[in-house]
Amino acid sequence: xxxxxxxxxxxxxxxxxxxxxxxxxxxxxxxxxxxxxxxxxxxxxxxxxxxxxxxxxxxxxxxxxxxxxxxxxxxxxxxxxxxxxxxxxxxxxxxxxxxxxxxxxxxxxxxxxxxxxxxxxxxxxxxxxxxxxxxxxxxxxxx
Amino acid sequence: xxxxxxxxxxxxxxxxxxxxxxxxxxxxxxxxxxxxxxxxxxxxxxxxxxxxxxxxxxxxxxxxxxxxxxxxxxxxxxxxxxxxxxxxxxxxxxxxxxxxxxxxxxxxxxxxxxxxxxxxxxxxxxxxxxxxxxxxxxxxxxxxxxxxxxxxxxxxxxxxxxxxxxxxxxxxxxxxxxxxxxxxxxxxxxxxxxxxxxxxxxxxxxxxxxxxxxxxxxxxxxxxxxxxxxxxxxxxxxxxxxxxxxxxxxxxxxxxxxxxxxxxxxxxxxxxxxxxxxxxxxxxxxxxxxxxxxxxxxxxxxxxxxxxxxxxxxxxxxxxxxxxxxxxxxxxxxxxxxxxxxxxxxxxxxxxxxxxxxxxxxxxxxxxxxxxxxxxxxxxxxxxxxxxxxxxxxxxxxxxxxxxxxxxxxxxxxxxxxxxxxxxxxxxxxxxxxxxxxxxxxxxxxxxxxxxxxxxxxxxxxxxxxxxxxxxxxxxxxxxxxxxxxxxxxxxxxxxxxxxxxxxxxxxxxxxxxxx
Numbered sequence: 001x002x003x004x005x006x007x008x009x010x011x012x013x014x015x016x017x018x019x020x021x022x023x024x025x026x027x028x029x030x031x032x033x034x035x036x037x038x039x040x041x042x043x044x045x046x047x048x049x050x051x052x053x054x055x056x057x058x059x060x061x062x063x064x065x066x067x068x069x070x071x072x073x074x075x076x077x078x079x080x081x082x083x084x085x086x087x088x089x090x091x092x093x094x095x096x097x098x099x100x101x102x103x104x105x106x107x108x109x110x111x112x113x114x115x116x117x118x119x120x121x122x123x124x125x126x127x128x129x130x131x132x133x134x135x136x137x138x139x140x141x142x143x
Numbered sequence: 144x145x146x147x148x149x150x151x152x153x154x155x156x157x158x159x160x161x162x163x164x165x166x167x168x169x170x171x172x173x174x175x176x177x178x179x180x181x182x183x184x185x186x187x188x189x190x191x192x193x194x195x196x197x198x199x200x201x202x203x204x205x206x207x208x209x210x211x212x213x214x215x216x217x218x219x220x221x222x223x224x225x226x227x228x229x230x231x232x233x234x235x236x237x238x239x240x241x242x243x244x245x246x247x248x249x250x251x252x253x254x255x256x257x258x259x260x261x262x263x264x265x266x267x268x269x270x271x272x273x274x275x276x277x278x279x280x281x282x283x284x285x286x287x288x289x290x291x292x293x294x295x296x297x298x299x300x301x302x303x304x305x306x307x308x309x310x311x312x313x314x315x316x317x318x319x320x321x322x323x324x325x326x327x328x329x330x331x332x333x334x335x336x337x338x339x340x341x342x343x344x345x346x347x348x349x350x351x352x353x354x355x356x357x358x359x360x361x362x363x364x365x366x367x368x369x370x371x372x373x374x375x376x377x378x379x380x381x382x383x384x385x386x387x388x389x390x391x392x393x394x395x396x397x398x399x400x401x402x403x404x405x406x407x408x409x410x411x412x413x414x415x416x417x418x419x420x421x422x423x424x425x426x427x428x429x430x431x432x433x434x435x436x437x438x439x440x441x442x443x444x445x446x447x448x449x450x451x452x453x454x455x456x457x458x459x460x461x462x463x464x465x466x467x468x469x470x471x472x473x474x475x476x477x478x479x480x481x482x483x484x485x486x487x488x489x490x491x492x493x494x495x496x497x498x499x500x501x502x503x504x505x506x507x508x509x510x511x512x513x514x515x516x517x518x519x520x521x522x523x524x525x526x527x528x529x530x531x532x533x534x535x536x537x538x539x540x541x542x543x544x545x546x547x548x549x550x551x552x553x554x555x556x557x558x559x560x561x562x563x564x565x566x567x568x569x570x571x572x573x574x575x576x577x578x579x580x581x582x583x584x585x586x587x588x589x590x591x592x593x594x595x596x597x598x599x600x601x602x603x604x605x606x607x608x609x610x611x612x613x614x615x616x617x618x619x620x621x622x623x624x625x626x627x628x629x630x631x632x633x634x635x636x637x638x639x640x641x642x643x644x645x646x647x648x649x650x651x652x653x654x655x656x657x658x659x
Contacts, residue, residue: 030462065437065460065506072504072554101508101529102550102558 010059011039018051025059028067037070044081053078058089063097075107084110152196152217169194170203170215177205177213193220200224236377239267243381247388251395254296260349260359260385261288268378269361271335274349276357276389277313278303287335299332306330312348315355321347321375321382326365333360343369347382351390359385401464411634417444417452419516421639423610425618429462429579429632437466438577438632441474443481450515451522453477453484456575456636457509457530460553465505469553472498473507487511487526487562491552495528498553506553510575514638521567521640526560528552531581534574534599535565536613540606542599545573567640570607579633580617585625593624610639 009026020043028036044050055074063071071087078085087094087108098104149156156165163171173192192203199221206214246259257274264272265288276284282298304310306329308322326341334341342365349356359382363369370378414422422442437459444452455477459466476497480490490511498507508530515522525533529551535543549560567573576598583593601620605613614635621633 065458065508069460069504069506069554072506076504100531100548101506102548102560103529103555106550106555 009033009035011036013039013043015043015047017047017049019054020047020050020052021054021056023056023059027061027063028070029062029064030066033064033067033070037073040074041077044077044083050081050083052084052086054086054088056088057091057094060091060094063094068097068101068103071107072103149217167194167196170196173203173205174213174215177207178211236380240380240384244384244388247385248391250388251392253389253392253396256385256389256392257284257286257296257357258288258294260389261286261294264288264359264361264378264381264385265290265292268374268381270364270367271338271362273333273360273362274357274385275303275309275313275360277315277355283313285332289335289338297332301330301332306333306346308346309358309360312346312358313355315348315351321345321379329362334362338362338364340365342367345370345375345378347378349382349386349389351386352394354390354393356386356389356393402467411440412442414442414636416641417442418448419641420452420514420521421610421641422452422454422514422636423614423639424636425614425634427579427618427622427630427633429630437462437470438579438634439470439474440575440634440636441477442636443478443484445515446481451484451513451524452515453481454512454514454575454636454638455509456512456577456634457507458577458579458632458634459507460505469498469505469507473509473552484511484513487513487524488560491526491528491549491558491560495552495555495558499556500553504554506551508551510547512573512575512636512638514573516640517566519569519640519643521638522564523567523573523638524562524564525573526562528558528560531576531578531595534576534602535567536572536574536602536606538568538570538606540603542602567638569640570642572605572608572610572613572637572639574602574613574617575636575638576617577632577634579631580621580635583621583625583630583633585628585630589626589628593621597624607642609641610637613637613639 009024009028009032012023012025014021014023022036022039022043024036026032040053043053053074055071075085085107090098095104098107153165156162162174166174169192192205193200194203195201196217199219202218202220204216204218206216208214243259243263246263247256250256250259253276257276261272261274264274269290271287271289273288274286282300283303284296285299286294286296288294302310303313307324312322322345324344324346326344329341329344333344342363344360344362347359347361349359359378361370361378411424411426414424416422424440424442426438426440428438438457439459440454440456442452442454455474457470457473459469459473461469473494476494477490480493483490483493491509506529509528510530510533511526511528512533513524525545525547526549527533527545527547528549532544532547535545537543545563545565547561547563550558552558581593581595581598584590585593597620598617601617602613605616608616614637617635618633621630
């Protein structure tokens, strides 16, 4: 488990070979959204066998247009890398933003077209199993 | 009595001579004072005596012997003193440089920076100073300042390459050191009026942030000492600070003028009634003064009377120039797509295609509204592309959200939308707004969002009001809510079906039968 200290956005990464989980705490906005993109881009580049990227959103504060733009970019990059993006534990505010902007389905749909579970419904059993299997990594896991 | 060292120092002081005749005044006075018992008592409390003998300075420590005679120990402290003086001068210079930096950086105005540089250089480094900026067109802007005088700006039509070192200094590349020039070779324009004969003159480049900021010319009169090596180094340190400030001012001026040009281009139009439909709009840019906003709106009147006018209101992701460029692109694209204004979905899809970019996912959300007068009502078609839904204010004061939804433009390959069609009766309005209003933070406790509910409640109190009053009312409430706090851009457009009075008109059911 590694931390990026920041007053406004904290990213905590826990990962296994096929799964990376990034916990988001704080605001995802104009001033720091790029850091999340950089963190994800780094993970995608460093882990060719990655299959799932989980962004834990429960601790997210304000998500502004730049924050949403970065989520869309992450979706695009994960799609290109063949990695499935999961926005887990979404807050009601995040869901509202995604609904108004018409991006909820795009960002949460599984590859076969069905939208994933709604906000707050938690993860599927498979994801939880992955979570239990997740092991903390050393400095090499730094985002 | 004397030892050998004293003999070298004061060769005239032989045993038996009177001290006052052979030693410097400061020493013999002290010697006399010491022999007076009153002052001898507290001599320990006094700081050591010091004074100059020949070219060196000494500290004198007396010790009174039992027989009443005094032995003076003279300690040479010349080097110590020189170091102290150097330290003092260094501190003064550092303080001066700090003052230079703070004075120069407090202004982002290039002219003011040149004035300050010339004045401070003239007052601290030379008898007169010239600050020369890189040529603008055929003329060189030159600020001249005499010591104790005021800086004066002039434009000289001269070739800088005629003055040795000046051309290179103004080009900024390759970096050149300060250059001494023959005072006799200095051109007339370089010498301030009434300056008198020049003793020394040095040209120092002003280094900027990768761009040449200009050159500093220092002049000293012939009766003033020429520049020492230390002073020249100091002048270069001064020039580095002045150059940084001047190039920052120049870059800022360029940026400010770009922003101003864009702002002029991006300012929303003033709205009025078009073909029997009332339009009113208001825009409050974010308090970030040097940032171009990301909100926009436009009203495109129908080309043919009886067809719908198109309103577009939107919000572009991000801030600054990138947002401004995207805003301009969207407004131009929508303008070009006006012939397709009947089909909102098609317009939005084409706009999306035009904006899609593989490098980034900067997007915009917007609402399209087509409004046409039908009888004394107004038919509306509303399409939201990822934008907060327009609000419909009914005559009763009820506020409804228009049933339209869709996907933002510029980031995803497909942008499905759903268009809402509805009718406004006379006195009813449709309100398009950006989230700068609902997300404005403030309120009695500060930090609370204005929010959808508060906006809807405020609107319901506006029932029957003309469109312009509704815009003003919403802007006022949002501004009050924010108070002194900062806020994002806020844009509102209100489309209203005018209240009508039936006229005792002559014929038909044309629009002419009603007044707005």
